[in-house]
Amino acid sequence: MLLYEFEGKELFKKSGINIPESQLISGSVNQLISIKAPLILKAQVLSGKRADAGGIIKVDRQQAVGDNIKKLFNTIVNGEKVENILVEEIVEVEKEYYLSFSYSTEIRGPVLTFGEGGSGVENKDTTKTYPIDILKGYSGENVSEEFKDIAQKLWEVFTKYDCELAEINPLVVDRQGKVWALDSKVILDDDADFRREEKFPERNLFGRASTEREIEARKIDEGDHRGTAGSVYWDLDGDIAVLAAGGGGSIVNMDALLAFGGKPANYTEHSGNPPREKLKKLTKIILSKPGLKGCWFVGGTANFTDIYETLMGFVEGLREIEPKPGFPIVIRRGGPNDKKAFEELKVIGRNEGFDFHIYGRETPMTSTAKIMVDLAYGKQLSS
């Protein structure tokens, strides 16, 4: 989970990292600002490069604070609406640095990155990355003397809260030689949520609030550890509903759908043999979107997911959609009990009037992407 600057700074503060005096204000409330001008207004959005998009405003005069706050709340920064603003005291910056801890696939462990910083640091060659022995931990190596303390405290944040990334950019030294974290970028490892006391509200990287469907879909796995379904769910702009199987195969199939000109209405996947109730719920969610021209239930040959169970869950969900879906439904799957599933689907399709096009493991998974696109957008299939 990517944290907002103010959330990351809360964690920094807990570990004793020096951050500017600040106040968080939200858009809906008229609050008394406790920070005195000159001050800085920072839009709390998830995208980087806020300054270029007008998301950071320096305000010199007290009288201009209120108007600038209003202005910032009405700004869309890189596609995201500004819901919160962090008001901070100004720090007189002498020099800017970059400091972060993250995991590297090159060494398969944690690394420290340190060097000259500031905006645009990704494009400069001024930082160096150092491997860390996770079994020994980090004790201030590879940074200049003045930063040893803050580096160790950032390492504590990184490990104590199970982060994928803990970054300070810029890390600054002021005119008096004091060290500050002027910004914060923290990505928490969601897989460690079970052992992290601090909880943060759900957020969306698309720069918009989660849709109702996304919220509903992501609830399906809550409290039920049998397989996964719907935990990864994104509403997209198109008109072909997608219910994919397998984390890896789903990405392959989406690649194929896009390559053939299909416009997905959503992205979601299920795997690990989820029970039929989960598939029913997920199906109802994806098919609740209006204006669909097709539905694609696709996956590879499963190792242990029961194909009969998952397809029956799909059918149960399908039956509850009103009005009854008249668009083509292309199904391609393989795995345990697939033949039994297909036999029954053929009967159900005939008796209940669903336009099923069923393909088993003999048909390449990705070729059903073309079949789906042709059927959905009106091309006749050659017999």
Added chain:
Amino acid sequence: MTEKKKMAILVNEKTKVLVQGITGKEGSKVALQMQNYGTKVLAGVTPGKGGQEVHGIPVYNTVAEALDYHPGINTSFIAVPNFAAFEAIKEAVEARIPLVNILTEHIPIQDSSKAIALAREAGVRIVGPSSIGIISPGVGKVGSIGGDDPRGVFSKGSVGVISKSGGMASEVSWILTKNGMGQSTVIGIGGDILVGSTFADLLEEFEKDPQTEFVVLFGEIGGTYEEEAADLIKSGKFTKPVVAFVSGLFAETLPQGTKLGHAGAIIYGEKGNYKSKVNALEEAGVKIAKTPDEIPNLLK
């Protein structure tokens, strides 16, 4: 006609398995599958359930105890919940079991990092986490790969397969089998950010294996494991033909940092994207398949 010396890698007739988490739903199911496929499963571990039996396999409270009674164990299969995974892996590594295959998904990255470091120190090979398993068709399997009956999808032959995705390991093997190309060993390395065995690690094993004549890699955006494999090939340490499929082009239309099915399939900036991987692999002489179905043609 020369007799081809069959070998396969990691899993062979000498494989003797310990199942950690054997009394759980997945552990129990996979233990039975392995037995049915002819793999020797000697014992299982679930703390507190020592003395029980699962499918005729004796259960012990600790790995050390299981090894006392069954010193021939050389492989551990781990199917315990994510919050218990690190302790289970640590036990297996401390006991110096040479091969540890981890099915468990959603292990915290800090735990994976520690487990990988411990295994390195102990000279233990980890495959996983989030691994569908390892199968040497016609010989044996570890993990849930192939399900109850792998014979429908996997056949014995000379193609090694290394895949980040479990489902795609099956799909690719099925495509190969359909085209009369059997597999020597198929390995799911998992799609996590940090993995115990990378493509490069396993290519080194395939290089030494007389049964393997070709290798297929199923890669995905995120991380640098495909690039690492390309470097190994360029350095001359892997000399057999390689075909690769890299998935995730679609993911590049989503905002940076969007999580997909696999923890590792996240791109930040330029690193780990589709182009970077395909370029690196092509420079190493690897043929890139545009769809999985192209793979057999590129191998010929």
